[in-house]
Amino acid sequence: MSLSIRIFLVYLVFVGLSGYFILNTVVEEIKPGVRQSTEETLVDTANLLAEILREPVKNQTLQNSDFPQILAAYGRRKLQANIWGIDKTVVNHRIYVTDKKGIVILDSAHKALGQDYSHWNDVYLTLHGKYGARSTAEIPDDVASSVMYIGAPIMDGDDIIGVVSVAKPNRSMQPFIDRSRNRLALLGGIIITIGLLAGILFSWWLTAELRRLRNYALAVSAGERAVLPEQKIASGELNQLANALESMRIELDGKAYIEQYVQTLAHELKSPLAGIHAAAELLQSPMSEEQRERFINNIAVESVRMQQLIERLLNLALVEQQQALHETKAVAIKSLWNELVEAQSARMHQHNISCVNDIAEDATLTGEVFLLRQAFANLLENALDFTPKNGRIRIFSERQNGKLKITIENEGEPIPEFAFARLTERFYSLPRPSTGKKSTGLGLNFVQEVASLHKGELQLRNTEGGVEASLIF
Template sequence: MSLSLRIFIIYMLFVALCSYFVLRTVMEEIRPGVRQTTEETLVDTANLLAEFLREPMLKNQIDQHFYADIFRAYGQRTPNANIWGVNKFAVNHRIYVTDRTGIVLLDSSNIAVGQDYSRWNDVYLTLQGKYGARSSQEQEGDESASIMYVAAPIKNGDEIIGVVSVAKPNRSVQPFIERTQRRLGMLGGALILLGLLSGALFSWWLSRELRKLREYAVTVSQGERATIPEGKIASGELRQLAQALESMRSELDGKAYIERYVQTLTHELKSPLAAIRASAELLQSPLLDAPGQEQQRQRFIANIDSESLRLQQLIERLLNLALVEQQQSLHDPETLDLNELCNQLLDTHSARILRQSIQLQKDFAADAKLKGEAFLLRQAINNLLENALDFTPQGGCILVRTRRQGARLQLLITNQGEPIPDFAVARLTERFFSLPRPSTGKKSTGLGLNFVQEVMDLHGGSLRVSNVQLDLARSDHTPVTDTGVAAVEACLEFNAG
């Protein structure tokens, strides 16, 4: 299970549990909260009526039809009110008045006149000078069918001369309770969903940051070229971790790189140094002082010169290869014209092309623009041209072409010559691997194609070297199964979209 998924599951459980307990607590508090508010309103109403009924009680006029008609008319009113989305079509209060003994004198429902209510808590407690209230169920076991009763004393000075009770059924406030619970439920659900979405987004963001860091670490561990994803990592701690990884990679790569190159350089320098030393020893031999040995002396001097040149080329190419292998990305990319770059390099080799009587054919695409580092591309293409010249026989043909296929741009350098042996095809870009030149029988440093491969990796492209058949009449090449002249083709392919 991934880290981001574990974080999301823990976060989801935390949000779900917190939301459950909070919503449950709120839902449970809604009902008593609404009923407490209702009770407070009933207290105010009962005390207002107690003051209103004090004079009729003193004058024994409370049981007259005038007040009975008022209470009856009150109970039959239809408010037709819309209260926050809840329609109210009837008055839900019931009002009854008792004397100082608890006998009902007046009832807005006209169901308890003459009955003794002195045993009910609302009347009983009020007659004792206490706060009188009770809740009675209309139907046994149905809490929603209960009725709240609140009483207030009717006083003459400090003497209690009667009690007025105001009742309200809980079912009348149930729609408000349900509406509030429904809205809170919807709001709570929306908040839970928002919390889960936020958690998922956070987990995705963290996973993306960690994935970039992991991919970078895996790429580095495999010895491949990789750039630090620092610019794409927003988190400060993860950015610092990326910087630390890059610093550690640079230190380790530097040490390993120096060790590897010292070993390689030592191995490759042995052969030319041995040849130079042998030639120098022979030049110092007394036998070469004898008459007629001038030709031998010149041969040894030429050998020293050629091996010195080989040493110089080896060191220069090793330095160039070390530079490009250590480079993780392009330093100064610019828009380049591949056609123009090829023409410039062909001009530098014009003397050699003329000396070898090579037939040079060019076939350039109209649009050959790409983004790249000019110095590296110039060096890479020059290596391919030198290889093509080295393996092309006197009077042979070299075809240089650029070709665009959608977002892909190709440079193809095809030279007439002997096919590459099957065993060597897979090793051409291997460091220090080289085939003998047909004209001299000598091998090169074996670093040229390796350098080209590194440059193409930096540019997000590829190098392909293969045997083809060159049809000189069509200035084109076809697969090796077709008729034509044996040739070797080096293809550089860029993503120039």
């Protein structure tokens, strides 16, 4: 799947989910919003009628007044109102009045006169000095038939002498709710469509320059004579990336650069080859089946390690240029050192060298396992090179001011003072006591680089009777 498609899919999911939740939230708020506005209007109407009806209710002349005829005429009115595209032809209000006991004394619908309405919330709550409102379905279990009732007290001084209730069917509000929802859905669909089209253009624009860089990188990897795209890369970051790629290509083309990493590869293969050679020599002598199986396993393990070594060190140049780690995870330091010591067990057995792993069980480090393994292996190999027969090596860890210090200490000759300043230089090496030969001088340089990538440092110092190498993270 191309990058542009992946960017668009992420954008599509984001826009789709955002649009859905926003539209759904707004649509769900339309219905209660319309009903709240209607309720507010009913409150005003009920209170206006309460003031108009005060004297007739107080004087008990309501039935003999003109109000019954007025309400009847009100209910029969034919309307020709067009409200935002919706025709309104009939009056939907129902108005009824109760006395202070809750008995209906006036009803515009002419169906509740004389009935006791004191148990309905709009009347009951109003008679008790509270806000009286209720919503009741005219047809049981049919939510669409619900009617909203708002009551207002008819006052005589501080006394409540009756209640006037104004009712409105919720179905009369449904056309306005449906209209708002439909218009919102249409507008939302248009906005989302425009957003998706913008996403397509954005994805194409973003990946167009990346495609030019990709083609350039593929040409370089194929060994072709490639130059940077003639078109100027508009994006600042991508322009920097293009220049970095060009610089890396020029450096990789240099023979000195390639030779340097060939030297590193050869140096890093030394350790597993030495382990295999020592195990092979021991296998030629009589031994128990258990020992034989262990040394054969060492050969297999070191062979796999060599294969991994070749593959990973060929990519080391990229790691150096980026100055960044990949595939980091929490590494159990003690078990990693146990594997390295086991891999060198044949060599230690050959020279009767003892090795003690005193690293704390809970010592962990977040980093790249492969690089840490190679750095630790280099330190162990150096310690073995400079430890005399029947000597001792100790590996331990300690916490210092929130930092983890991993140390390998070996018995042997101290490091000459003149050599300390150059020990981590490339190709600088001291002669091995047992053979007088020097190594390629890349081991400690590699260790220092790995420490730097993990934001740590390498420390070397002489101790009483030996040398101590520490990595501090």
